[in-house]
Amino acid sequence: MKGRSLLRGLARYVAPARTSAPRARQSAPFIPFAPPPNVWVSLAPFRAVKSNGYINPTILTRKFSSTAVAGVPLAAVKEAVPLVVAGDAAQKKVARWLFGCSGWVFSMVVLGGVTRLTRSGLSMTDWKFAGGLPPLNAEEWKAEFAKYQNSPEYRRINNGMGLEDFKFIYWMEYAHRMWGRGLGLVFAGPFAYYVAKGYITRPLGLRLSALMAMGAGQGLVGWWMVKSGLEEPKTEYAQPRVSPYRLAAHLTSAFVIYSGLFWTALSVAMPEPPSAANQLMLDASRRIRKLALPVAGLVGLTAISGAFVAGNDAGHAYNTFPKMGDTWIPEGLLEMKPVIRNFFENTATVQMDHRILAITTLSSVGGLWLAARRLPLNPAVKTLLDATLGMAALQVTLGISTLLMYVPVSLGSAHQAGALTLFTVVLALLHTLRRPSPASLRALNSSFTMGSKQVL
Numbered sequence: 001m002k003g004r005s006l007l008r009g010l011a012r013y014v015a016p017a018r019t020s021a022p023r024a025r026q027s028a029p030f031i032p033f034a035p036p037p038n039v040w041v042s043l044a045p046f047r048a049v050k051s052n053g054y055i056n057p058t059i060l061t062r063k064f065s066s067t068a069v070a071g072v073p074l075a076a077v078k079e080a081v082p083l084v085v086a087g088d089a090a091q092k093k094v095a096r097w098l099f100g101c102s103g104w105v106f107s108m109v110v111l112g113g114v115t116r117l118t119r120s121g122l123s124m125t126d127w128k129f130a131g132g133l134p135p136l137n138a139e140e141w142k143a144e145f146a147k148y149q150n151s152p153e154y155r156r157i158n159n160g161m162g163l164e165d166f167k168f169i170y171w172m173e174y175a176h177r178m179w180g181r182g183l184g185l186v187f188a189g190p191f192a193y194y195v196a197k198g199y200i201t202r203p204l205g206l207r208l209s210a211l212m213a214m215g216a217g218q219g220l221v222g223w224w225m226v227k228s229g230l231e232e233p234k235t236e237y238a239q240p241r242v243s244p245y246r247l248a249a250h251l252t253s254a255f256v257i258y259s260g261l262f263w264t265a266l267s268v269a270m271p272e273p274p275s276a277a278n279q280l281m282l283d284a285s286r287r288i289r290k291l292a293l294p295v296a297g298l299v300g301l302t303a304i305s306g307a308f309v310a311g312n313d314a315g316h317a318y319n320t321f322p323k324m325g326d327t328w329i330p331e332g333l334l335e336m337k338p339v340i341r342n343f344f345e346n347t348a349t350v351q352m353d354h355r356i357l358a359i360t361t362l363s364s365v366g367g368l369w370l371a372a373r374r375l376p377l378n379p380a381v382k383t384l385l386d387a388t389l390g391m392a393a394l395q396v397t398l399g400i401s402t403l404l405m406y407v408p409v410s411l412g413s414a415h416q417a418g419a420l421t422l423f424t425v426v427l428a429l430l431h432t433l434r435r436p437s438p439a440s441l442r443a444l445n446s447s448f449t450m451g452s453k454q455v456l
């Protein structure tokens with residue numbers, strides 16, 4: 001029952017905002033918005049925004065009292081420019097597209113994890129920006145296999161592997177790369193279309209262009225990572241594997257792109273945070289926001305430390321919990337010089353580090369939940385706080401299970417997906433806790449004042 005209401009609460013939150021006014025406000029007029037030329041755009045495609053730039057004041061006052069609707073001055077409306085113009089339908093379309101792209105990035109991260117866990121990532125020994133066709137006949141497969149047979153991974157780990165097994169790891173890596181290129185198309189096509197239609201404002205246009213550039217860069221970072229695994233290891237007995245630093249860079253950059261897209265999608269769907277009913281609620285949100293920010297940082301840091309566990313294959317050592325082997329503090333914890341190297345390259349240190357960060361994250365999320373328990377917060381915030389606590393507990397359980405079971409593909413990928421899910425819930429929480437824009441704060445203040453006058 002509780003689970004169902006939690007899901008319903010979340011769905012209500014992430015669904016694009018209903019910017020059409022409820023009955024009483026249906027007749028609220030659209031205010032013609034003529035922005036000053038220096039705010040709007042010199043780029044030709046965006047001019048359409050200026051020419052048909054109308055914004056609906058109810059966007060600002062969604063869920064606020066009707067006094068606030070009447071009370072929003074034009075100057076205040078100008079301050080809180082939404083990211084999408086041209087009406088409700090345009091806003092919904094853009095929001096759905098951006099949520100879809102975020103989902104695509106999510107699936108990319110999971111597919112990347114499965115590729116790594118099935119040890120398929122080094123099967124393709126070259127890279128072209130636009131990609132290419134896979135081998136199409138026996139001859140081409142033979143040639144591709146021959147290139148792989150020259151790689152250190154084949155010679156040191158997969159020596160004797162047959163063509164059929166090679167085809168499996170090749171298809172995994174090929175699918176990961178093509179899925180990324182598919183995202184490029186699904187992103188760039190509608191982006192150009194919505195710009196041409198005049199839906200996209202300049203700030204949104206710039207933000208999405210930056211995300212697109214980062215997406216293209218992510219392909220390059222991926223290849224830079226793979227290249228490190230194709231190099232001959234320094235010592236005779238070392239196993240070839242990608243540099244943990246590059247793996248962490250690839251994963252971190254995926255998290256950053258995902259966060260940017262998801263945050264933007266939320267901002268399009270929900271230009272203003274859910275309203276505060278009174279000053280107490282506003283103050284409570286401010287307090288929780290201050291606590292939630294470092295918690296979000298901790299989740300991010302734990303995820304990055306996880307990338308170093310994965311990059312060093314540290315999940316295949318110390319497969320016990322809570323002790324590491326027979327001891328609490330493993331031998332050789334800080335044996336590398338300089339000491340800082342241990343946190344990125346020493347199996348014992350990276351694993352212990354990840355455990356400590358994970359437990360600290362769970363405790364902080366618990367602390368945040370307790371701190372918020374008695375505060376008069378918006379129900380959407382409460383729902384997201386419950387979801388954060390539940391997801392953090394699940395993620396720690398998944399992490400421990402992954403370790404105890406020697407990192408099977410299923411649990412390893414579930415643990416990776418869990419990290420991104422936890423991050424998603426925390427982003428949604430922070431987004432819900434955002435400070436309302438000055439315009440809506442003023443509208444709120446005036447509605448509070450008018451409300452209290454009426455009471456008097």
Ligand code: HEM
Nearest residue numbers: 113302303306307309310315358361396399400412416419
């Ligand atoms: C808030 C809690 C946690 C978060 C956010 C988190 C996040 C992550 C991330 C992002 C990875 C990298 C996955 C990849 O690149 O494939 C990872 C790997 C890993 N984590 Fe965690 N983790 C958490 C808790 C734990 C706990 C409590 C343990 C066990 C004690 C654990 C054990 C592992 C192991 C063994 C790996 C390596 C798996 C592999 O080789 O694929 N994690 N974690």
